[in-house]
Amino acid sequence: MTVAVFFGCTFIAFGPAVALFVFTIARDPLRVIFLIAGAFFWLVSLLLSSLVWFITVQISNKNSATQQTGLLIFGVVLSVLLQETFRYGYYRLLKKANEGLLALSQEDTMPISIRQLAYVSGLGFGFMSGAFSVVNILSDSLGPGTVGIHGDSQHYFISSAFMTLAIILLHMFWGVVFFESCERQRWWALGAVVLSHLVVSCVTFVNPHYQGSLIPTYIILSVMAAWAYLCAGGSLRNLKLCLTCKDKDFLLANHRPR
Amino acid sequence: MNTSDSEEDSYNERSALVQCESPTIPSYNQDHDVSLPQQTDTKRRRPVSSGLDEPGPVERERASTPDGEEEELTLKYGAKHVIMLFIPVTLCMVVVVATIKSVSFYTEKSSQRLIYTPFEEDPNSVGQRLLNSFLNTIVMISVIVFMTIILVVLYKYRCYKVIHGWLILSSLMLLFWFSFMYLGEVFKTYNVAMDYPTLVMIIWNFGVVGMICIHWKGPLRLQQAYLIVISALMALIFIKYLPEWSAWVILGAISIYDLIAVLCPKGPLRMLVETAQERNEPIFPALIYSSAMVWMVGMADSSNPGSADGRRRNEGGARAQEEEESEDDAAHGRRRRYSAEEDLEEDRGVKLGLGDFIFYSVLVGKAAATGGDWNTTLACFVAILIGLCLTLLLLAIFKKALPALPISITFGLVFYFSTDNLVRPFMDSLAAHQYYI
Numbered sequence: 001m002t003v004a005v006f007f008g009c010t011f012i013a014f015g016p017a018v019a020l021f022v023f024t025i026a027r028d029p030l031r032v033i034f035l036i037a038g039a040f041f042w043l044v045s046l047l048l049s050s051l052v053w054f055i056t057v058q059i060s061n062k063n064s065a066t067q068q069t070g071l072l073i074f075g076v077v078l079s080v081l082l083q084e085t086f087r088y089g090y091y092r093l094l095k096k097a098n099e100g101l102l103a104l105s106q107e108d109t110m111p112i113s114i115r116q117l118a119y120v121s122g123l124g125f126g127f128m129s130g131a132f133s134v135v136n137i138l139s140d141s142l143g144p145g146t147v148g149i150h151g152d153s154q155h156y157f158i159s160s161a162f163m164t165l166a167i168i169l170l171h172m173f174w175g176v177v178f179f180e181s182c183e184r185q186r187w188w189a190l191g192a193v194v195l196s197h198l199v200v201s202c203v204t205f206v207n208p209h210y211q212g213s214l215i216p217t218y219i220i221l222s223v224m225a226a227w228a229y230l231c232a233g234g235s236l237r238n239l240k241l242c243l244t245c246k247d248k249d250f251l252l253a254n255h256r257p258r
Numbered sequence: 259m260n261t262s263d264s265e266e267d268s269y270n271e272r273s274a275l276v277q278c279e280s281p282t283i284p285s286y287n288q289d290h291d292v293s294l295p296q297q298t299d300t301k302r303r304r305p306v307s308s309g310l311d312e313p314g315p316v317e318r319e320r321a322s323t324p325d326g327e328e329e330e331l332t333l334k335y336g337a338k339h340v341i342m343l344f345i346p347v348t349l350c351m352v353v354v355v356a357t358i359k360s361v362s363f364y365t366e367k368s369s370q371r372l373i374y375t376p377f378e379e380d381p382n383s384v385g386q387r388l389l390n391s392f393l394n395t396i397v398m399i400s401v402i403v404f405m406t407i408i409l410v411v412l413y414k415y416r417c418y419k420v421i422h423g424w425l426i427l428s429s430l431m432l433l434f435w436f437s438f439m440y441l442g443e444v445f446k447t448y449n450v451a452m453d454y455p456t457l458v459m460i461i462w463n464f465g466v467v468g469m470i471c472i473h474w475k476g477p478l479r480l481q482q483a484y485l486i487v488i489s490a491l492m493a494l495i496f497i498k499y500l501p502e503w504s505a506w507v508i509l510g511a512i513s514i515y516d517l518i519a520v521l522c523p524k525g526p527l528r529m530l531v532e533t534a535q536e537r538n539e540p541i542f543p544a545l546i547y548s549s550a551m552v553w554m555v556g557m558a559d560s561s562n563p564g565s566a567d568g569r570r571r572n573e574g575g576a577r578a579q580e581e582e583e584s585e586d587d588a589a590h591g592r593r594r595r596y597s598a599e600e601d602l603e604e605d606r607g608v609k610l611g612l613g614d615f616i617f618y619s620v621l622v623g624k625a626a627a628t629g630g631d632w633n634t635t636l637a638c639f640v641a642i643l644i645g646l647c648l649t650l651l652l653l654a655i656f657k658k659a660l661p662a663l664p665i666s667i668t669f670g671l672v673f674y675f676s677t678d679n680l681v682r683p684f685m686d687s688l689a690a691h692q693y694y695i
Contacts, residue, residue, distance in 0.1 A: 029337035029338045029340065029341035030337040032337075032341055032344070033337055033340055033341070033647060036344075036640060036643055036644065036647070037644065037647070039640050040640050040641070040644045043637055043640055043641075043673070046681060046684075046695075047673075047676050047677070047680065047681060049684075049695075050676075050680040050681040050683075050684040050685075051676070051680050053684050054679075054680045054683065054684065057683075068687075069691075072687055072688070072691065072693065073693075075684060075688075076688070076693050076695050079695040080695060083695070128636075128640070129695070131633075131636055132633050132636070132681075132685060133685075133688075133689070133694060133695075135632040135633065135636065136631065136632055136633065136685070136686075136689060137689060139632055156692070159692070160692065163692075163694055164694075167694055200694070201693070201694055201695055204692060204693050204694045205691075205693060207691065207692035207693070208692060
């Protein structure tokens, strides 16, 4: 409960995402706009799912704790499904907008490709999801208090930060894979994305046994990272070329005259 | 501190989203068709600097692109302009939220009220409270309408000196008095020891440079920074002095008024724009945030930076006459700086009236002030940005002055109330169990 905890958890949770934003998105205004629009779509999906949850809570028995927990679990599942639905909706909207723009302009190329849109929208979803999950916790960490004084886990803040990091990156990878599978009409891939999202959310039900929730989440994160990398056109060969600085296309494109 | 005067003025101004235009030089256009996608229309339109608090029209002059070849470039440039407005709006909101969260002065309820919201809100009776907030809104909006009409009348009868003087007075008030107050509160919050001579030096320098930048000439970034700062100061004053429920109702009512004033044929703001166009004059350099320097070709003679202060908020002026404290904030002053130097027609950028900044920040600031929930603040922030984006999209489609408040404020209000009442309990329960969605 100190400034150190606050800064540490903030950087853990948002560090990679902000770095991605600064280095790949901030320069291009179109990407920034689509990022914010993605965040907006996530927000709307959250709103709808909260509405449904709220209504069910109002008509339920407020005194029964098990019922409330059950309703919360239902709320989580519903929210995940709604998020993916809105991701699909955003995909359709982007396709329509892109087609419209393409028709209007006589250019052959669109100013932003669908793959870039997938990445940007995934990151937008991730930013908003991460922010909503963790910002209140971070602001509480600045104030006075003792973590876990009533017997709860002492690692609340750090585990929240790591979970948020995983969720943000996962949203980005899900976005890439989702859009790619929609483009290629691979519905099994779509289902896999939704399923993995559900799995990640459901393993958090075992919190505060963090080994049960963080480890599967990070395993899924690595799998999705590899899958997204392959979807985006990467391969082992590309990776090797890039790491050994032998990738001619990249070098040519970024050639700086001496 | 009685700040009723200035406050009145400040929100009298409407903000408008305007794109400045410059006269199109045909030869230039053809040569630079591709390179300058954002050419202004041949019709010279002055941005409706609804310096007035009222949300001014959003104007974006688009180069008449003969074919769709420039669509892609247009899209890219359109996006650039959106970002050029996102950044100052975000900065203003960040300043307001940071102040609200740290300096408790602006969230303390004082017994003082603006004279524009004379009815007291009684927290005990819901019906009475609602009624009083509606009455407050009616008073406030009628004052704004009255001021705008006076402004239009003054402009029509070419009483530029009155308007000019009024604007200078309000910006003086804002730059010196309000910033002094703000600095005092910040020092109190952080327990910083300060002596009067140093304070006088700081405030004096800040104020004088601000006056010069805003009303005369100065670097673009500095001018933009000052405009952001004074919008934030105004918004903070509103957040402090408007009663709870009245503030929300006023926000809603102002967006409706903005819509009417800018789009209806007899609306005051529209008349203002049309009059300015007839006279081929720049609209007052009222408080308008300009995202890019305006370089006008051949405008050196017609554009007169000094006299551009035409559209000062009359409200401000009338306010002074009403004797209220002279706190009129310079919010009314809109200013637009014309740099009529070069031949080159640069990308004009988009202008957004300061009233828009102020009301966006009021909405987000109130979201931050009520309750300690950051989710609500974030949701309102994203909603306002998306509303601004949509407004700019409409601007690009319709190519005429549009009000910048309605869409953003509507989204902001919807998201504020729904996030506060629906999403907050949900997210709190999730955080308590550490479930992640």
